[in-house]
Every structure is written in structure tokens, then in C-alpha cells.
Amino acid sequence: MATVDVVRGHIEVVQGAGGPKAHIAGHNIRVQDVAVMHEKWGLTAGEIVEELPTISLADVYAALAY
Numbered sequence: 001m002a003t004v005d006v007v008r009g010h011i012e013v014v015q016g017a018g019g020p021k022a023h024i025a026g027h028n029i030r031v032q033d034v035a036v037m038h039e040k041w042g043l044t045a046g047e048i049v050e051e052l053p054t055i056s057l058a059d060v061y062a063a064l065a066y
Contacts, residue, residue: 010062022066024059034063 012025022031029052037043037051038060045060 007062007065010059011066022063024055024063027055027059029055031063031066034060038064 010025011022011031013020014023023029024031024034034048034052037048038045043051045057045064048060049055049057
């Protein structure tokens with residue numbers, strides 16, 4: 001499925017002390033943190049990129065789709 005391939009290009013699963021966690025590929029930003037910023041804080045994808053300028057809009061959308 002094409003959507004899964006796109007998400008995999010932006011998301012990586014990193015092993016840690018507390019178990020595996022999904023991160024934005026190449027960054028130390030957890031998918032969970034992006035989801036909280038969107039769901040709990042009410043930030044739009046563009047606002048998340050403003051808060052975390054090292055990631056792209058595509059990274060944010062991939063994290064939300066994950």
C-alpha cells in the first residue's frame with residue numbers, strides 16, 4: 001500500500017530502555033510527542049513545524065498518520 005511506504009520513509013522505530021518507540025526518521029522527536037501536540041494542545045501541522053523547525057510538514061503528517 002502506497003500510504004504505508006510514505007509513512008515508513010518518515011518514521012523509524014528506535015529501541016530504547018523502555019522498549020521500542022516510533023520517532024521521526026533522523027530526529028530525536030517521538031511520534032507520540034507530535035500526536036500530543038496535535039490532539040491535546042490543538043496545534044495544526046503547520047504550528048507543529050513552527051515549534052519543531054527541524055522536521056518537515058511531511059514528517060508531521062506521517063507521524064499523525066502513523
